[in-house]
Amino acid sequence: MSEFIVQIDGVEVTAPEGTTVLEAAKKAGVTIPTLCHHEILEPYGGCRLCTVEAEVRGRTKLVAACLYPVEKDLIVRTRSEKVDRIRKMILELLLAHAPDARDLQELASEYGADKNRFGKEPSFCIHCGLCVRYCAEIKKKNAISFVAMGPSREISFIPEIAAKECWDCKECFPLCPTEALQAAFVLTKEMAFPSPSLEPAPAE
Amino acid sequence: MPRINSAAELETLREGILAKKVPDKPCISICAGIACLGLGNGKVISAFEDELKKQSLEDKVELRATGCHGFCEKGPLVVIYPEEICYVEVKPEDVPEIVAKTVVDKQVIDRLVYTDPATGSKAALQSEIPFYKNQMRLLIGNSPKINPQSIEDYLAIGGYAALAKALFEMSPEEVLQEIKTANLRGRGGGGFPAGSKWETARNAPGEPKYVIVNAHEGEPGAFMDRALFTGNPHLVLEGLIIGAYTIGSSQGFIYTRHDTPVLRKNLDLALEQAREYGFLGKNIMGSGFDFDIEVHLDVGIFVSGESSALMRSIEGKAPEPRPKYIRTSVSGIWDKPSNLNNVETWANVPQIINNGSAWYSSIGTERSKGTKLISLSGNIVNSGVVEIPMGTSLREIIFDFGGGIPNGKKLKAIHFGGPMGGSIPESLIDTPLDFDALSKLGASLGAGDMLVLDEDTCMVEIARFFLEFLSGESCGKCVPCREGIRQMLGILTRMTAGKGKEGDLELLEEISEVVGEAALCSLGRSVQKPLLSMFKYFRDEFEAHIKEKKCPAQYCKGLS
Numbered sequence: 001m002s003e004f005i006v007q008i009d010g011v012e013v014t015a016p017e018g019t020t021v022l023e024a025a026k027k028a029g030v031t032i033p034t035l036c037h038h039e040i041l042e043p044y045g046g047c048r049l050c051t052v053e054a055e056v057r058g059r060t061k062l063v064a065a066c067l068y069p070v071e072k073d074l075i076v077r078t079r080s081e082k083v084d085r086i087r088k089m090i091l092e093l094l095l096a097h098a099p100d101a102r103d104l105q106e107l108a109s110e111y112g113a114d115k116n117r118f119g120k121e122p123s124f125c126i127h128c129g130l131c132v133r134y135c136a137e138i139k140k141k142n143a144i145s146f147v148a149m150g151p152s153r154e155i156s157f158i159p160e161i162a163a164k165e166c167w168d169c170k171e172c173f174p175l176c177p178t179e180a181l182q183a184a185f186v187l188t189k190e191m192a193f194p195s196p197s198l199e200p201a202p203a204e
Numbered sequence: 205m206p207r208i209n210s211a212a213e214l215e216t217l218r219e220g221i222l223a224k225k226v227p228d229k230p231c232i233s234i235c236a237g238i239a240c241l242g243l244g245n246g247k248v249i250s251a252f253e254d255e256l257k258k259q260s261l262e263d264k265v266e267l268r269a270t271g272c273h274g275f276c277e278k279g280p281l282v283v284i285y286p287e288e289i290c291y292v293e294v295k296p297e298d299v300p301e302i303v304a305k306t307v308v309d310k311q312v313i314d315r316l317v318y319t320d321p322a323t324g325s326k327a328a329l330q331s332e333i334p335f336y337k338n339q340m341r342l343l344i345g346n347s348p349k350i351n352p353q354s355i356e357d358y359l360a361i362g363g364y365a366a367l368a369k370a371l372f373e374m375s376p377e378e379v380l381q382e383i384k385t386a387n388l389r390g391r392g393g394g395g396f397p398a399g400s401k402w403e404t405a406r407n408a409p410g411e412p413k414y415v416i417v418n419a420h421e422g423e424p425g426a427f428m429d430r431a432l433f434t435g436n437p438h439l440v441l442e443g444l445i446i447g448a449y450t451i452g453s454s455q456g457f458i459y460t461r462h463d464t465p466v467l468r469k470n471l472d473l474a475l476e477q478a479r480e481y482g483f484l485g486k487n488i489m490g491s492g493f494d495f496d497i498e499v500h501l502d503v504g505i506f507v508s509g510e511s512s513a514l515m516r517s518i519e520g521k522a523p524e525p526r527p528k529y530i531r532t533s534v535s536g537i538w539d540k541p542s543n544l545n546n547v548e549t550w551a552n553v554p555q556i557i558n559n560g561s562a563w564y565s566s567i568g569t570e571r572s573k574g575t576k577l578i579s580l581s582g583n584i585v586n587s588g589v590v591e592i593p594m595g596t597s598l599r600e601i602i603f604d605f606g607g608g609i610p611n612g613k614k615l616k617a618i619h620f621g622g623p624m625g626g627s628i629p630e631s632l633i634d635t636p637l638d639f640d641a642l643s644k645l646g647a648s649l650g651a652g653d654m655l656v657l658d659e660d661t662c663m664v665e666i667a668r669f670f671l672e673f674l675s676g677e678s679c680g681k682c683v684p685c686r687e688g689i690r691q692m693l694g695i696l697t698r699m700t701a702g703k704g705k706e707g708d709l710e711l712l713e714e715i716s717e718v719v720g721e722a723a724l725c726s727l728g729r730s731v732q733k734p735l736l737s738m739f740k741y742f743r744d745e746f747e748a749h750i751k752e753k754k755c756p757a758q759y760c761k762g763l764s
Contacts, residue, residue: 045526045682045724046681046682047683048683048684048722064724068527090687090718090722093683093684093691118691126683127683129681146522150677150679150689151675151689151690153680
């Protein structure tokens, strides 16, 4: 497999084909902020906070570092006026849901994001999908899932599976960037008040 | 079972079908497109069946329920061949008279023919009606002439001849070259050259390769693909089989909506017949080429028409897009090379092979070739499906084919491409129908849905409407699209309720920039497009909502 020499914020680093920009940046000692990324999970590309400028042969585009594969003659800029503007807006959009999440607050001060930019809709969940993906990819249980679409999307435990699997696992809780509140809350709620339509049919 | 094993056998079969046809046998072609059925054409069809039986004419007259004739506004439509007399707004009570006078006595019934509302002049023949006159109906023109459920009807009009030509007279390289030289561009919205896409998939390593028909027409106001595919399914299948031969694919998929049962029925029948006749399956037409097609239904969400989401859906997963840093033509379904084109793109392939790229590229503009199906809707006299050469001006489309704006109102804007498209003002009406000319104006052609808006339309409301549509159709995976739509919709809803604030427009622009640049898929990166085009041409209207608390079109309730 071939290797590429790529330049990240002026630092040259060698990365084998198939490496993502995020991995190559780590090797170069450059930090790119992420919210939905986790090393043990498949790259997801949902939060878009890792957006960077990628220049190849004079053409620059904005890409998600967690997914973009390194290539020949790649020059990456992880901070630029545009990149910072995008990250600021992403953080402001998320702070409307989880204004007190510590991870978000730290990033907000770095990028000058105003947590009061948008009206509060505290759902706590920022849809990073770490819990959903951990349960599916690592535990292979699919006890928690995304339901609904677009802005109505939310995470939900599947009561039949959760009732069996979650009590002695709960490994997803510490992954939650909004301090496990939502996961715990949703789990408890679903356990205590399962939707009638999802209750198993009584045995004949 | 007439399985075809060579090009010669196809020709013999075709001659046999034509020989069986009685010359000048009257044929009643009734539009069974979605609009005409909605207007009650089902009853008209039964009335004709009953009447022909009553008059013992079943053997002497052919009755044909066909795909969409295009002139939806005036449905139910009935055309009597061989004269091609076109009757509009037909009711079941008109049927006995049509059979007695027109079918038997060859007389035209005056009250049923089209009357031009502007001039009062009548047009008895389909080709004389202004809506049809000057259209170039290369793709959809055959729909009134065939029964979509009969492969023999398709063969009678020369069907599968292009496939025979490709398989027996051309190498895959030659077919590819022909499509590239024709400069066929994707009709689904992107306008990407189909030949280049085919070439990428053909050259990409990995087996098997897949070819896909995107029949997931989901934009509000887009109904041309459904009309074409339902009315002439074999045309699209033939294009797909030729594409598969060129690319080296043995498996095709048709991805379509779960809520179009007539299309599904015609499609299933067409596939069954194509297999029976040897156009699909092992050793197609005795050429040694193997290929078959599977139909896959969507799960009822707009984003599943996005190519990577569509491919995930075919894999059996939730239709969430993935980033296309590696193109789907290289790594698509199950990470194999997968070539996706829309219904209309595939439908263009047979005629390019039959008539050659030089013929095809003589139609249209320098960089947009061929004809384009347009679904006309909104504030327009003649809503329906038109097919015209690329390069036709928007003025001709709206006023010549579309018959202008109803109720004496003025044209305000034309919106292309639905929730991912853009609006242009009346002042740009002389723009030609051309992929590049329209994108330059900020209103990409999209799939060809043209929404005509009159002076009573509030552009703020239109922008809000599209975002509301999208809020139920985005998958919600990435932050810019999910949260951007939520906030933009919130701001616009406030504005239409008279609660806009200073700074709203700037905030909308700021969100738009981030959504357009950082969202994950092409749907996400386009959700701000209608809004931005309206800012460009109708900014004062947005400002009036905020500063003067006024809706200039007097649409928004609660504003003066």
